[in-house]
Amino acid sequence: MSRGAGSGAGDAMLSLVDIRRSYVTGPVATEILRGVRLEVNRGDLLSITGPSGCGKSTLMNIIGLLDRPSAGVLRIKGQETGAMDDRELSALRNRSIGFVFQSYHLLPRFSAWENVALPLVYRGMTGASVRRRALEMLDKVGMAERAGHRPGELSGGQSQRVAIARALAGGPDILLADEPTGALDTETGGGIMGLIAGLNATERLTAVIITHDREIARQCARRVRMRDGTLNEAPARGGGSGR
Amino acid sequence: MTALLRANVKEAAGSLFAARQRSLLALIGIAVGVGSVIAMISVGAIVREEALRQFRELGTDALSIRIGRSAPVTASEAFGLSALPGIAAAAPFMSSPGEISLAGRASEDVTIIGAPAALADLDKLRVASGRRISDLDHRRYFCVVGARVAATLREAGFERIVGETVRMGGAVYTVVGVLERLPRGMRRYDPDRSVFIPISTASRALPRPQIRHVSAHMSPGAHHVATTREVVDYFRRAAPGRKVHVRSAEQLIEQMYKQMRLFALLLGSLGSISLLVGGIGVMNVMLVSVTERRSEIGIRRAFGARRADIQSQFLVESVVLSLVGGLVGIAAGIGGTWGICSFSGWTFDFSLAAVGLGMGVATASGVFFGFYPAWQAARLDPVAALRGT
Numbered sequence: 001m002s003r004g005a006g007s008g009a010g011d012a013m014l015s016l017v018d019i020r021r022s023y024v025t026g027p028v029a030t031e032i033l034r035g036v037r038l039e040v041n042r043g044d045l046l047s048i049t050g051p052s053g054c055g056k057s058t059l060m061n062i063i064g065l066l067d068r069p070s071a072g073v074l075r076i077k078g079q080e081t082g083a084m085d086d087r088e089l090s091a092l093r094n095r096s097i098g099f100v101f102q103s104y105h106l107l108p109r110f111s112a113w114e115n116v117a118l119p120l121v122y123r124g125m126t127g128a129s130v131r132r133r134a135l136e137m138l139d140k141v142g143m144a145e146r147a148g149h150r151p152g153e154l155s156g157g158q159s160q161r162v163a164i165a166r167a168l169a170g171g172p173d174i175l176l177a178d179e180p181t182g183a184l185d186t187e188t189g190g191g192i193m194g195l196i197a198g199l200n201a202t203e204r205l206t207a208v209i210i211t212h213d214r215e216i217a218r219q220c221a222r223r224v225r226m227r228d229g230t231l232n233e234a235p236a237r238g239g240g241s242g243r
Numbered sequence: 244m245t246a247l248l249r250a251n252v253k254e255a256a257g258s259l260f261a262a263r264q265r266s267l268l269a270l271i272g273i274a275v276g277v278g279s280v281i282a283m284i285s286v287g288a289i290v291r292e293e294a295l296r297q298f299r300e301l302g303t304d305a306l307s308i309r310i311g312r313s314a315p316v317t318a319s320e321a322f323g324l325s326a327l328p329g330i331a332a333a334a335p336f337m338s339s340p341g342e343i344s345l346a347g348r349a350s351e352d353v354t355i356i357g358a359p360a361a362l363a364d365l366d367k368l369r370v371a372s373g374r375r376i377s378d379l380d381h382r383r384y385f386c387v388v389g390a391r392v393a394a395t396l397r398e399a400g401f402e403r404i405v406g407e408t409v410r411m412g413g414a415v416y417t418v419v420g421v422l423e424r425l426p427r428g429m430r431r432y433d434p435d436r437s438v439f440i441p442i443s444t445a446s447r448a449l450p451r452p453q454i455r456h457v458s459a460h461m462s463p464g465a466h467h468v469a470t471t472r473e474v475v476d477y478f479r480r481a482a483p484g485r486k487v488h489v490r491s492a493e494q495l496i497e498q499m500y501k502q503m504r505l506f507a508l509l510l511g512s513l514g515s516i517s518l519l520v521g522g523i524g525v526m527n528v529m530l531v532s533v534t535e536r537r538s539e540i541g542i543r544r545a546f547g548a549r550r551a552d553i554q555s556q557f558l559v560e561s562v563v564l565s566l567v568g569g570l571v572g573i574a575a576g577i578g579g580t581w582g583i584c585s586f587s588g589w590t591f592d593f594s595l596a597a598v599g600l601g602m603g604v605a606t607a608s609g610v611f612f613g614f615y616p617a618w619q620a621a622r623l624d625p626v627a628a629l630r631g632t
Binding site: 061064066067086087090091093094095097099101105107109118119121122123166170 | 250254257258261538539541542543544545546547548549550551552625626629
């Protein structure tokens, strides 16, 4: 794979070289990822599409440092992650990755702002600054007025906005979204995508979005398609140099 | 880190409250365990203190001698005891069960003690009102009543006990004194439920006027084992084969400590079994909690929680659960101790050390039984945890 359009080599947020992942069940080894290459640069808005079972989620888990590849090299901001232990991986995940899940995954007993504060807490931040930062993030996604509400009191779209605020609270290098609009109706989903695209445009937020929704994928400047454990990148919009 | 700990405690309280039915069962086990440990420690200390207080009353040099029924001793033989080098003073006394009645309006079963004046000194029988029996009361029908006996007479409507006449075994006695309320201690009789008459009167009035008891004090520096042997030898000189039982304060203290250790062992095993049961309950609650909160664990891991963070979160939770059990147990232990004390007539007391011990035991069992579930939580695969499978 070539680099994304219009970015210098020093801005590589994410680099995957020949990533493989296989699962062994009994005597059979199933290879889900068969040599994935991908480079994501600062400010990229990239979608990954593909049929279900093609390995999208496995890839996302590996990028998000929740899973380790069986082979290959994964670098985040130039840091080789293969030899890292749990402590280092957790710290890197906390600093560099902001997850958004299809089913929001908010903690039900926590209020909206407490959910948003989660990455800050694991960073060791304490006191009033945590709350201030969380409220700032909620404001950014238009949820400031719901800061004290629990997830059960929020609609799907509102929950996903809170989840995005949480993903952004730690100032991650990459927003990693797995079907962020999958549980929402088209209009609400469009709003969520608009929020991510807007942050990408205004703050150069780097985002990788896994989706099966063509409409969502179309709003991304870079689109890669996954099939049988490998990636193919569509030509970049506006005649860029990407494949 | 402390903010994280605080958040963990808050979260722990919330999640335990959410599963309060299950938590309650585990909590009861811990509470019973901690309660019995506390009761064990407290009752042990209280009994020890109580016994020492009683011995302090009579002095640790007190000896109580009982002679077998078959060969009672003579008065001169008994008084001759004080000639032994190990004995400083001795007072023989007769003892007989009897009934006291006051003008037919009140009656009570008592122990009638026929004793020389010296017994009051040796057995520290202090009078609350009136006077003691004196050796000048030779063969007279005077008596001194114990506090409990006096109370019964008073309930029968007699304001003034001293000066009243009472009837015992067909004879009429004039009450000359009332004793203070006294603990039994190592005396062979309960002073509160006894009536004291001159020994010379007793030898005529009692149905079986035998001297089978001697209260004595050892000489300063005398050892109780050696003195006991001296006493036994002395009484057997006149009648070989005579049964002589000597009880010394020191011997009693030794016995009491032995008994205390047995007691401690008993409560200790009850405590440890309950703690084990409670601990397994805690472990069960935590294992279920880990299973139910897999996706929460996954979410926390996704946002940067290390395995160690997850482990400590669940450890805090089991410690919080155990500590709540511990607090209930401390209350139960103190309450139980109070109950035992009021039942046994001991002075209630509890030490902060017992409370500290209770908290310590609870914390330790929380950590011990929470460790495995917490470890399970920490080693969950975050991907599987997020899927909730």
